[in-house]
Amino acid sequence: MKKISQQSAKKNSKNFLIAGHSIKPATRTRINIDMGSIFDFTPVNLPIEVLNGAKDGPTIFVCSTIHGDEIIGIEIVRRLLRIIDEKQLCGTLIAIPVVNVFGFNDRSRYLPDRRDLNRCFPGLKNGSLASQLAYKFMQEIVLKSDYGIDIHTGAYNRTNLPQIRTDISNQENMRLAQAFNAPAIVNSNLRDGSLREATSQAKIPLILYEAGEALRFDEYAVQIGIDGIMNVVAEIGMIKRNHKISSSQIFIARSSSWIRASQSGICLIKAKLGDIVKKGQILAEISNPFGDNKIIIRSTQPGMIIGCCVLPLVNKGDALFHIGFEKNRDINHNLGDDFTKGVDRINNKNL
Ligand SMILES: [Zn+2]
Structure with a gap:
């Protein structure tokens, strides 16, 4: 796993290859990954934006809306893409504002086949619709990354304090969780078929940011999310941050x-x-x-x-x-x- 400090990073001389595209160093590209079509043959795409940094460094993906009605992360990703400059970046950022494009367009947590995408990872190439989406997401994005951040919200009519959910016994996950600096870190067991379980098996450190309520925006949750992601990308040497973060105010819950x-x-x-x-x-x-x-x-x-x-x-x-x-x-x-x-x-x- 690449861990390079911002100051000592070398110039990036490699194009980043993803979904049939080749992205030059110090550039960004928006790509539509083909996800098939709906009943009337209208194409369905999974839109992503890839920032290939000017300098060497790790690859991180930031994804939102695996549950189609959990939309706070979309706003976080949109603002993040305006803040991060690929010409100053060490490594590669893959941003995915909406993973469950089917559920999102229906304002639904689930896919049209009523499956929960976050119970279908790592997916199957020829499995159910949800399983195929999970498979493509794993192959094209997750397995090309060294780190991941997955953004969720509470359910409909339930709101969450901004918090990181992770296995607190895993040192690398805990390093990212503490760097994120949300008000709370909540120890969570892995669930069968979740992205967290799939990344754990692939040995890719991933933290899950939970904040706010489904189908609502919440400015405080958005701000904590943006600050947290910037803290994490600084922690793994992808950007330079002048101020040091303090973890003294984080509430760590062993269970809930x-x-x-x-x-x-x-x-x-x-x-x-x-x-x-x-x-x-x-x-x-x-x-x-x-x-x-x-x-x-x-x-x-x-x-x-x-x-x-x-x-x-x-x-x-x-x-x-x-x-x-x-x-x-x-x-x-x-x-x-x-x-x-x-x-x-x-x-x-x-x-
Ligand atoms: Zn969720």
Whole structure:
């Protein structure tokens, strides 16, 4: 794996070969990867932009919208492409604003065959539609990369605190996660068929950025995402950054679980994303349309609220709060004013 510091990088003399295109050093190219067609034979393409840097360095891909309704990463990728200059870049950036082009055009998490793309990696050349898309994405992009960043959001009507999800026992992933410097890092087990599992098997370090809500933009989540990606590309020597980042404010969760509604009704939320909560702390109340038959929802363990329902109408069993349980820190530790202000900005937007 190439790790070259920005200062010592040599001039890049190689064209970058991808999807039948050859991209010269210090140039960028937009490519449409053929993904077949829809019923009326209208072609479907997977659009990507490739920046082949002026100097030698690693290759990183940044992708969004593997789930077709999780769109925050599209805005992150668009702005990133305006910030990064291929003439100053060491290595190659492959940017993919929309991976699940089929679901995206239908505002749907899934593909038209109702499969979840993030359960179909590494895919099969002649498999289902989702499997073929996963296969092409792996062959053309992932396996040509040394690193990856995959951008997701919460589900519809659920919002996430900006956070990195990764295996915190993996040193290289943790290095990228800490460099990203989102408010939280959440340890996550690999899921069968996920891009994370496929990259783990291919020994390509990948972190997953989760922030905000499906089908919504969120300026704070976008800003944290752009800063985080710039921090990561600086960490692996692709760009020069003058200021050092501090990781002291990152909340590291070793595990997490959801607190669910214990009855159906109207839900009033009493806590915010990013709140540090104690065991037994009141998080919400659920009552009938007259305000009677009230029940109180409490935190079952101390931790941080890393995800939250934003729809006040809930059914028994609905997921209300995602709580992260901390690693190696007193749970009542004060995370500081900057952290609190940042999280308040998210809550003003989302709740
Ligand atoms: Zn997702």
